[in-house]
Structure formats: C-alpha cells, structure tokens
Amino acid sequence: MARRLGRRALAEELIEAYTICFFNVSPFCAAGKDEAVDTRKKVCIEYSLRKNKCSAYKNRKDKETGGEMAVMSDEESNPTAPLADNPSxxxxxxxxxxxxxxxxxxxxxxxxxxxxxxxxxxxxxxxxxxxxxxxxxxxxxxxxxxxxxxxxxxxxxxxxxxxxxxxxxxxxxxxxxxxxxxxxxxxxxxxxxxxxxxxxxxxxxxxxx
CATH class of the missing domain: 3.30.1050.10 (SCP2 sterol-binding domain)
Known part of the structure; x- marks a missing residue:
C-alpha cells in the first residue's frame, strides 16, 4: 500500500533531499557539479510526483466529503422518499x-x-x-x-x-x-x-x- 504524505512530511523530505544535494555533493569539481545537477533534477521530479499524489488524494477526499455532505443535507431537507412523477x-x-x-x-x-x-x-x-x-x-x-x-x-x-x-x-x-x-x-x-x-x-x- 502506498504511503501517504502530509504537507509537513513532504516538506521535511524535500528539505532533507536538498540538504543532501547541496551539502553532501561538492560543487567544486566537475563530477560534483554534474552529480549535483542530476540530484536536483531527481529531487524536482520526485517532488512533482509526490505533490501530484497529494493533490489527487486531497481532491478525492474533498469529493468524498462533498458527496457525504450533499447526501446529508438532502436527507435533512427531504426526509421522505423521492417524489414520484405523478404523486398522490x-x-x-x-x-x-x-x-x-x-x-x-x-x-x-x-x-x-x-x-x-x-x-x-x-x-x-x-x-x-x-x-x-x-x-x-x-x-x-x-x-x-x-x-x-x-x-x-x-x-x-x-x-x-x-x-x-x-x-x-x-x-x-x-x-x-x-x-x-x-x-x-x-x-x-x-x-x-x-x-x-x-x-x-x-x-x-x-x-x-
């Protein structure tokens, strides 16, 4: 089952990734610069993917909540069964x-x-x-x-x-x-x-x- 990340957890992982990128990779050698660029690209791609997952999850929850609220308000405003086409x-x-x-x-x-x-x-x-x-x-x-x-x-x-x-x-x-x-x-x-x-x-x- 995929792990769901909240905003805070996502921000912490992003900070950690950027910390590794800028402090564990030397910017003074050509190899280090290339590695840093690759790492930054990976971080950006990973961040975008996780952001999209979080947005999709949030939208799905909003729809589910909205649906539940809609059903609840409809039941409160209409406690009877749906009106027939030709009601008595x-x-x-x-x-x-x-x-x-x-x-x-x-x-x-x-x-x-x-x-x-x-x-x-x-x-x-x-x-x-x-x-x-x-x-x-x-x-x-x-x-x-x-x-x-x-x-x-x-x-x-x-x-x-x-x-x-x-x-x-x-x-x-x-x-x-x-x-x-x-x-x-x-x-x-x-x-x-x-x-x-x-x-x-x-x-x-x-x-x-």
Missing amino acids: DSELAHRFSSRAPSLRSHRQVDLTLLVQFGRVGLLTHIRQGKVAQVVDIAGLPPLASFDFSIKAGADAWNRFWQAVPRAGSHDIFALARNGDMTIEGNLHPFMANLQYVKDLLAVGRRERI
Whole structure:
C-alpha cells in the first residue's frame, strides 16, 4: 500500500533531499557539479510526483466529503422518499408536512393557513416565523378556524414543485390566474407576509440537478 504524505512530511523530505544535494555533493569539481545537477533534477521530479499524489488524494477526499455532505443535507431537507412523477394527494401532503418545519424567518409571522392538496388539507400553524404545527384537517373539528386557505389539485402542486417550473406554474398567482389554485379568506395576513407564504409553499420543490 502506498504511503501517504502530509504537507509537513513532504516538506521535511524535500528539505532533507536538498540538504543532501547541496551539502553532501561538492560543487567544486566537475563530477560534483554534474552529480549535483542530476540530484536536483531527481529531487524536482520526485517532488512533482509526490505533490501530484497529494493533490489527487486531497481532491478525492474533498469529493468524498462533498458527496457525504450533499447526501446529508438532502436527507435533512427531504426526509421522505423521492417524489414520484405523478404523486398522490397524500404523498404531496406528507412531503409538505415533513419539510415545512425547516423554514425559518426573522419576521414575526403569526398566522394559521390551510394548505389543500387535492382532498388532503393541512392546517399549518406559524408562530414567530416558525412552523409550529402541521395537522391533517381530517382529524380536527369541522369548524377549525384559519386565516386563509390555499387550495390546488395534485397536478398543479406537482407542476409547481418541479425544479424549474414551466411558465404558468412557477408562481401561486400564475396558478390562481389559470384557475389551478384558489386563495380564499382574510387576505390581509396573506399579503402582509407574502414572501414568507411563497417560500413556505415552495418547500416541496425538487432540487436542481
């Protein structure tokens, strides 16, 4: 197995090689000069080879570390299985509920909204800019209150959550204008916290590859 050299060990060996080159070889005789030149060439070649090996090893470790970090961040941001091409209402709702708590905001956002994925509705409670609770409305009393609701079918959410949505599916207002999404209720908290709401609804979006 090849021996791996760190920067310090490589520098020490280089110094030792140059010491042998300049102190153990006499520069005053022709043979000594030739030997010194040959030794310097060998040292330079050896140094270049070892430097390349160290660079290759470092690049490989960086790639491995980067890959592990990428996998870790992807698992943290997406704890569910990869979204299918034609996800069901429950799959979309589960993706949203698992990702929504990761959203943070410095703004003092306090509101409750209903996010409807086809036949599955999620009552989302936001307190001080954090998603405090996401509850399936099916398990709540019939008259559960909320500030406003945003409803769309599975196909509209799937198009909206593409890594690069097509025109007409890239924004909630575009979907509403096309009749694929409805926004109802008290629009004052909706417009006052519009960017936060947009970011919240986009948490299920696929990552770019």
